[in-house]
Amino acid sequence: xxxxxxxxxxxxxxxxxxxxxxxxxxxxxxxxxxxxxxxxxxxxxxxxxxxxxxxxxxxxxxxxxxxxxxxxxxxxxxxxxxxxxxxxxxxxxxxxxxxxxxxxxxxxxxxxxxxxxxxxxxxxxxxxxxxxxxxxxxxxxxxxxxxxxxxxxxxxxxxxxxxxxxxxxxxxxxxxxxxxxxxxxxxxxxxxxxxxxxxxxxxxxxxxxxxxxxxxxxxxxxxxxxxxxxxxxxxxxxxxxxxxxxxxxxxxxxxxxxxxxxxxxxxxxxxxxxxxxxxxxxxxxxxxxxxxxxxxxxxxxxxxxxxxxxxxxxxxxxxxxxxxxxxxxxxxxxxxxxxxxx
Amino acid sequence: xxxxxxxxxxxxxxxxxxxxxxxxxxxxxxxxxxxxxxxxxxxxxxxxxxxxxxxxxxxxxxxxxxxxxxxxxxxxxxxxxxxxxxxxxxxxxxxxxxxxxxxxxxxxxxxxxxxxxxxxxxxxxxxxxxxxxxxxxxxxxxxxxxxxxxxxxxxxxxxxxxxxxxxxxxxxxxxxxxxxxxxxxxxxxxxxxxxxxxxxxxxxxxxxxxxxxxxxxxxxxxxxxxxxxxxxxxxxxxxxxxxxxxxxxxxxxxxxxxxxxxxxxxxxxxxxxxxxxxxxxxxxxxxxxxxxxxxxxxxxxxx
Amino acid sequence: xxxxxxxxxxxxxxxxxxxxxxxxxxxxxxxxxxxxxxxxxxxxxxxxxxxxxxxxxxxxxxxxxxxxxxxxxxxxxxxxxxxxxxxxxxxxxxxxxxxxxxxxxxxxxxxxxxxxxxxxxxxxxxxxxxxxxxxxxxxxxxxxxxxxxxxxxxxxxxxxxxxxxxxxxxxxxxxxxxxxxxxxxxxxxxxxxxxxxxxxxxxxxxxxxxxxxxxxxxxxxxxxxxxxxxxxxxxxxxxxxxxxxxxxxxxxxxxxxxxxxxxxx
Numbered sequence: 001x002x003x004x005x006x007x008x009x010x011x012x013x014x015x016x017x018x019x020x021x022x023x024x025x026x027x028x029x030x031x032x033x034x035x036x037x038x039x040x041x042x043x044x045x046x047x048x049x050x051x052x053x054x055x056x057x058x059x060x061x062x063x064x065x066x067x068x069x070x071x072x073x074x075x076x077x078x079x080x081x082x083x084x085x086x087x088x089x090x091x092x093x094x095x096x097x098x099x100x101x102x103x104x105x106x107x108x109x110x111x112x113x114x115x116x117x118x119x120x121x122x123x124x125x126x127x128x129x130x131x132x133x134x135x136x137x138x139x140x141x142x143x144x145x146x147x148x149x150x151x152x153x154x155x156x157x158x159x160x161x162x163x164x165x166x167x168x169x170x171x172x173x174x175x176x177x178x179x180x181x182x183x184x185x186x187x188x189x190x191x192x193x194x195x196x197x198x199x200x201x202x203x204x205x206x207x208x209x210x211x212x213x214x215x216x217x218x219x220x221x222x223x224x225x226x227x228x229x230x231x232x233x234x235x236x237x238x239x240x241x242x243x244x245x246x247x248x249x250x251x252x253x254x255x256x257x258x259x260x261x262x263x264x265x266x267x268x269x270x271x272x273x274x275x276x277x278x279x280x281x282x283x284x285x286x287x288x289x290x291x292x293x294x295x296x297x298x299x300x301x302x303x304x305x306x307x308x309x310x311x312x313x314x315x316x317x318x319x320x321x322x323x324x325x326x327x328x329x330x331x332x333x334x335x336x337x338x339x340x341x342x
Numbered sequence: 343x344x345x346x347x348x349x350x351x352x353x354x355x356x357x358x359x360x361x362x363x364x365x366x367x368x369x370x371x372x373x374x375x376x377x378x379x380x381x382x383x384x385x386x387x388x389x390x391x392x393x394x395x396x397x398x399x400x401x402x403x404x405x406x407x408x409x410x411x412x413x414x415x416x417x418x419x420x421x422x423x424x425x426x427x428x429x430x431x432x433x434x435x436x437x438x439x440x441x442x443x444x445x446x447x448x449x450x451x452x453x454x455x456x457x458x459x460x461x462x463x464x465x466x467x468x469x470x471x472x473x474x475x476x477x478x479x480x481x482x483x484x485x486x487x488x489x490x491x492x493x494x495x496x497x498x499x500x501x502x503x504x505x506x507x508x509x510x511x512x513x514x515x516x517x518x519x520x521x522x523x524x525x526x527x528x529x530x531x532x533x534x535x536x537x538x539x540x541x542x543x544x545x546x547x548x549x550x551x552x553x554x555x556x557x558x559x560x561x562x563x564x565x566x567x568x569x570x571x572x573x574x575x576x577x578x579x580x581x582x583x584x585x586x587x588x589x590x591x592x593x594x595x596x597x598x599x600x601x602x603x604x605x606x607x608x609x610x611x612x613x614x615x616x617x618x619x620x621x622x623x624x625x626x627x628x629x630x631x632x633x634x635x636x637x638x639x640x641x642x643x644x645x
Numbered sequence: 646x647x648x649x650x651x652x653x654x655x656x657x658x659x660x661x662x663x664x665x666x667x668x669x670x671x672x673x674x675x676x677x678x679x680x681x682x683x684x685x686x687x688x689x690x691x692x693x694x695x696x697x698x699x700x701x702x703x704x705x706x707x708x709x710x711x712x713x714x715x716x717x718x719x720x721x722x723x724x725x726x727x728x729x730x731x732x733x734x735x736x737x738x739x740x741x742x743x744x745x746x747x748x749x750x751x752x753x754x755x756x757x758x759x760x761x762x763x764x765x766x767x768x769x770x771x772x773x774x775x776x777x778x779x780x781x782x783x784x785x786x787x788x789x790x791x792x793x794x795x796x797x798x799x800x801x802x803x804x805x806x807x808x809x810x811x812x813x814x815x816x817x818x819x820x821x822x823x824x825x826x827x828x829x830x831x832x833x834x835x836x837x838x839x840x841x842x843x844x845x846x847x848x849x850x851x852x853x854x855x856x857x858x859x860x861x862x863x864x865x866x867x868x869x870x871x872x873x874x875x876x877x878x879x880x881x882x883x884x885x886x887x888x889x890x891x892x893x894x895x896x897x898x899x900x901x902x903x904x905x906x907x908x909x910x
Contacts, residue, residue, distance in 0.1 A: 015538040019452055025444030027458075029514060030465040032507055036472060039483040049487040127377030135709065136375065145382055147637075152385040154561075154629050156568025158600050159622045162607040163388050166395075206384045213381060226746035230806065233702065234759035234813050235736035237363050239370045244758060249749050260471075267473020269571040270604060294475050294571070301479070301575055316479050320472060327471035355722055355737070357730035364730075 040320060043313035047077040047306055079310030088314055094280040096304075101311035103293065103318060105282045110292040110319070113197060113272065114265040117204035122258055124205070125212030129254075130242055132213070133220040146217065153210035161274035164203045168275065171199050179287060192287040195277035200295075201286070203271045208261040215260065219253020220246060252337035259330030263323045269294040293319040389626070396623025399616045404624075409581060409606070415613045420621060422583050426596040427625075429584065430498050430577055431567045433592065434505035439559060442510050446517020446555075451543055470511035475571035477507045482575045491593060498584070498596040501577025505566045512565070516558020520551040553642045560639060564632035568625050570600040579605055599625050654718075655680040655817060655847050656701055656738075661715035663696050665708065669873070670696045671881035674715070676866060678817075683843050685858035685889065686851045688868030689904065693881025694851050697868075698819050700724070701849065702738035703731040720816075736763055739815035743822045745802035747794030747809070752777075752786050755794045755805055759813045772812055780808035781838045800831020807838060811846065818842070820850040824857065836861050855905055858889065865892040867901045 039050055046052070080088065084101060091102020128149065132142050175192040182188045192198075223246050231241040247254070277289020278299045291299070293315050301312050358364060399418075407419020445462065453459040481504040486495050524547050532542040548555075579601050584591030599621040607618035654677035662672040671693025678684050686694035696705070703724060705711040717724045724734055747755050756773045765772065773790070777783040782804035786797065794805055803823060810818050824832040839848060839861045852858050858865055869884040885892060885901045896902040 011538055011540075015540045018540040018543075022444045022448035022452055023458075025441045026448035026462050026514075028441050029445055029469060029510060030462050032510065033465045033468050033472075035484065036469075036476060036480045036507075039480055040476065043479075043483050050483055051488040051490070124377050124381055127374050128381040131374040131378040134374070135707075136371065139709070145378060148382050148385050151630065151633060152381075152388075154564060154568075154633055155385070155388060156570070156600060156603075156625055156629070158568070158570040158603045158607075159392065159626060160388065162603055162618055162622055163391055165607060166391065206388075209381050209384075224746070226742055226744055227748060229704065229707065229740075229742060230746040230748065230809075232707070232732075233704065233735055233740035233742070234762070234809060235732055236759070236762055237367050237732050239367050240363070240762050242370075244762075245748055263471045267475065269473065269475040270600075274604065274608060294473055297475050297479065298571060298574060301482075313479065313483075316476055320476055323471050323473055324468055327467060331467065355719070355724070355730065355733045356728045357733070363732075 037320065040313055040317050044079055044310055044317050045081045046079045047310050080307060080314035081310075083307065084311070084314070088311070089318065092282040096308055099307050101308065101314075103296075103311075103315045105280050106291045106293045106296045106315060107318065108282060109197060109276065109290040110266055110294070110322070112286075112290075113201045113204055113276070113292055114262055116198070116201035116286070117208055117265050118258065118262060120201075121205045121208040121212055121261065125209050125257075125261075126216050126247075126254060128209070128213045129216035129220055130246075132217050134238065134242075146214075149210050149213050151210075152206070153214070156270075157207060157268060158270040158274070160203055160206060161271035164199060164271060164275040168195065168199060171202070175287060186284045187286045190283065190285040190288040195275050195289050196287045197276060197290040198286040200272045200276040200290075200292070203275055204265050204268060207268060207271065208265055211261045211264060212254075212257050215257025216250070216254045219250040219257070222253070223249040252334045255337060256330050256334040259326055259333065263326045263330070266323050266326065267294055267319060268292075269298050273298040392619065392622050392626050395616075396619040396621075396626075399620035400623060404617075404620055408583065409602075409617055410613050411581075412609065412611055412614065418613060418617065420597070420599070420602060420617050422580065423597040423599045423602045423621060424624065425584060425591075426498065426577070426580075426598040427567055427600065429591060430501045430573065430596065430598055431505060431563060433499065433502035434509060434566055435559075435563050437502060438506040438509040438513055438562075441506075442513025442559075443517050443555065445510075445514045446521065447543060447548075449514065449518045450521035451539075451547065466511045466514050469507070470515070473571075474508055474569055477504045478572040478575045480504070480507065481572070486576055494588070494593045496576065496578040496595040497593045498577050499592045501573045501596070501598070502592075504572035504576045505569060508569060508572055509562045509566050512562035513559055516562070517551075517555050520554035520558065521547060523554060524550045553639055557636045557639045560632050560636045564629045564636075567632075568600055568629055570598075570604050573598055573601050574604065577601070653680055654678055655720060656849075657718045658697070658700075659716040659718060661697065661700065661713065661717060663693065663700065663705070663711070663713050665712075666710040668878055669880045671868070671883075674883045676883060676886060678847065678849060679864060680847050681843055681845075682863040683839060683848045683850060683861050684864040684866065685862035686849065686866050686868060687853070687855060687858050687904070688881070688884070689870060690853075691879055691881065692868040692870040694866075694868045695821050696881070697883075698821055698849060698851050701817065701819055702735045702740055704735075704740065706731050736813060737815050738817040738819060739810035739813055740819040740821070741803070741806050741810050741823045744826050745799055745806055747797070747802050747805050750794060751791050752794050752797070752805060753790040755809050756812045759809055763813050776808040776812040777805075779811055779838070779841060780804045781834055781841070782808060798831075800827045800834060803827060803831065803835060804838065807835070807842075811842065815846065817847045817849065820848065822851050822853060825853065832857070855893075855907070859893055862889045865889040867892060867896075867904060869900050869904070 042050055080101065084091070088102050089107065090104055092104040093100050093102050094105065132146050172192045175198065179188050179191050227245055227249055228241060231245045236244070272292055273295040276291055276295050278291045278295055279289035280291060283290065297312055297316055304312055401418070403417060403419045405419070405424060406421050407417035408422055409420055410416055410418060449459055449462060481500050485491060485500045485503055489495055491497055491499055528546055528550060529542055532546040577598060578595035580595045580597045584596055585594040588594045602621045603618045606614035609615065656678040658674045658676040661674040663670050674697055686698060688694050699705045700713065700717050713725060719734070719738065748758065750758065753773055756776050757769050760769065760772055774783060777786060782801055785801050786805070789796070794802065797805060824835055827835065836857065842848060850861065864886070866886040867884045868881050870879040870881045873880050885896060885898050892901060893905050896905060
C-alpha cells in the first residue's frame, strides 16, 4: 500500500507562493488601468511631471499646495483642466501663441470620422459576414476569404496610412466631381485639394471592416441551425430568413462588434494622422483637412511644452473617457440583447 | 389524378423569376457578393502595393546600412530600424508574457469569481479598449518625463513598456480562455492523485493549453511589432545604430520600422519614401508569417 | 414490396436513392403516401427515414453533399424537377423538427411571421388564435402572446412550432421525431393534436417510439439498414410498408417482426 506522504513545508510554500504571485501579476492589469487614468488625469490638472507627487522631491506639489496663500514662494503650476475648465470642450481655437486651447475641432473630427466610417463599414461588414455564412461559395473558398479579411486586421495602421497617402491623388480625382455637383451641400463645400477628413474616414472603414466582419460572422455562425431550418420550413426565402430570423438572433454580437469597432475608430491614430491634414480649423466640409484627438496628440505632443502638454493630456483624457464609455456601453448592450438558448 | 381538386397546376411549384421575392433575393445575393468583394479588395490592393513598391526596394544593403541623410540618396539601408523593432518588441514580450500568462492563470485557475477577479476582468476589457497612443502618453508621463530609467528620457526600454501595456490584455485574455478549454477532468485527475495546485497547473493544465496560448501570444506580438503610436513619444527615433554602451542599446532612443514608415513616409525625399515602403514590406511579411505561424500552432491544439 | 393502398397518393417516391457525397444513405425507395392520413416512418437508427422525410420538402438542399436519383412526386409533380422552386415546395409541405425551434420572437410573431411571408391577407389575430387552438396550446399561451416563444416549456414550444407550421396552411406536415425531446405528458398532448390535424392535413411522422406509431398512425413504413459490401457503412432501404395494424400484428418480413416486437433496433 502507498502511504501518502504529507507535502513538505517547501512544497506548501511553493504552492502558496505561486498562487500569490499570480494574484500579484493579475493585479498589474488593474494597476495599469488605474495608472493610465491617474497619470493622464494628473498631467491634465498639473504641469510638471508625476515625480513631483513624491513629498521628498525638490519641487513637490505638496510644498506648492502648502504655500498656497504665499504669493512670494512659487505655487502649484496648474494645468489645462483648472485653466480651461469644461469650456475646453466647446472652444474651437488652438493657439499656442496666446496659449488658448480648446478641443472642439478634434472632438468634432473624431466623432465625424468615426460616424462616417461606421456608416460605411457596418453594412459592408455585416454583408460580408452574411456572404461568408451562406452557401454561395464552397466552404473552402469561404474560409479563405474569411482568413483574408482577418489578415486585413493584422496590417499595421501605419502601413495603411502610407498606402492612403499614395492613393490620395486617385481619391481627389474621384471626389472632385462630388464637389462640383454637390458643392451646395455643406459636407462637400470645399474643393478637395489635399489630405482631408473624408479620406481619413475611408481608411478607417478599411480598418473597421475586419472587426465587424469577424464578429458578425462568428455570431451568425452561432445561430442554431434549427432556426434556419424552421424558417425555411415555413416557406421563407433565403433573405427573409436572414433579415427576420438570423440577424435578430445574432444582433447582440453584431451590435457588440460594431461598438468595438467604434472604440477602435475613436482612438485610431497613425493612418488618420497621415491622411487627415491635421488642421485645427473647424470646418463642416468632409473635403477640408481636419484633425482627431488621436491625430492631434501624435502630431503636436512631440513639440509641445508647459500648458500645451497639459492641454494635450486633457484632450487625451476626453479620448479615454469616450472610448471607455463606448466599451462599457458595448458590454451592456451585448448583455441586454443576448438571447438565451439552452 | 389531374382532375383532383388537390392537384396542382403544373406551374405552381415552378420558380417564378419575376416574383417580387425572387427579384429581391437575387438583388440581395448580388449585393452581398459585392460587399464581400469590396471587403477583400483593400487587402489585395494594399498587399500588391506593398509588394510592388516595397519589394523592389529590398536589397542586401537594406539590412546592413543606415538610412541616408535627408537630401542624399546614399546609403540606402535601415538596419538600425530592423534591429530596433526586434529589440523593442522582444523586450516588450519579455515583460508582457510573464505578467499576462500569470494574470490569466489567476483568472482561470485561482479566482474565478469574487470582486477582485471581477475587477481585473473589467480592467482587462478597459485596457484592451484604450487607444494605443494613450499607452504612449502614459509611459511618457511615467517613464520618459520622470527620467526614472537611470536618468534617461526617451529610450528603447520606454518603448518596450508602452508596447507591453498594449500586449498585456491580449495575452491575459488568450491565457484565460485557453485554460478554460482544458477539461475539468484533467484537473480533478491531477489533484486526485495528490498533486499540489502548483504542480497541477504547471505540469498538467498549462501544457494542455500551450497551443491556444502560444497562438494568442504570437498574434499579440505581431500586432505590437507594427504599432507606431505608442513608440513616437517613448522610443522616439534615431538615424544611427543602437548605442550598445547605454544599457545594450535599451537606454537610448532607437529607430523602429513602424516609426520609420511614419517619419519617412511623409517626407518630400524619394529615398526616404522608398525606405518607408521597404519597411512596410518587411513588417507586412513578418506579420503575415506570424499569422501563418499562429494558424500552424493552432493545429497542435489537443483540445 | 409495397401495397397499393392509396388510389390518390399525395406524395409518392419513385425509386428514390439518396447519397451524401459518395456514400449512399438510403436506396431504391418506392412509396405512396395517402392523403389525410397519418403515416409513420419507423426503423433503427441510420436507416434513412429522416433522410427520406427531408426529401419531401427539399430540406436536404441545405446540405452541400446531398444528391438524389429517382423522383419524388407531390400531387403528381416532380419536386426535384429543374424548374421547381424549393421555397414554393415548402409552402405546401411544412415541417416540425426534432428539437423545438421557435424563433426568437414573440409567440404572436412566431405564428404571424410565416403567414405574412406567405401573403396572408386576412385577420391575423384570428389566424394566430385558430392556429394555436388547433395545436392545442392556446390555453397555455393566450395570456402571453407578446412574450418570447422561448419563454414556453419544451412541450409548449413544440406545439407552438406545430401551430407555426399549420398557420401557413400546407397540404402536408412532416414531423421528424417531434416528441423525442419531450416528456410523456407533453408527448401525449402532441399526439392528441395529431388526431385533430389529420382532418385537414396529411401527416408524415418519423418516430423511434413504436407505441407512438401504433397510437397515431394509419400507415406505417418500416425502414431497415444493411451492411454495404466492401465498406463499413450501412445503407437504408424501405423494408415493409402497410397499414399500421398489419405491420404490427401481421408483419410480412422477419426483420419487421423482430423490430416491432423490440428484439432489435
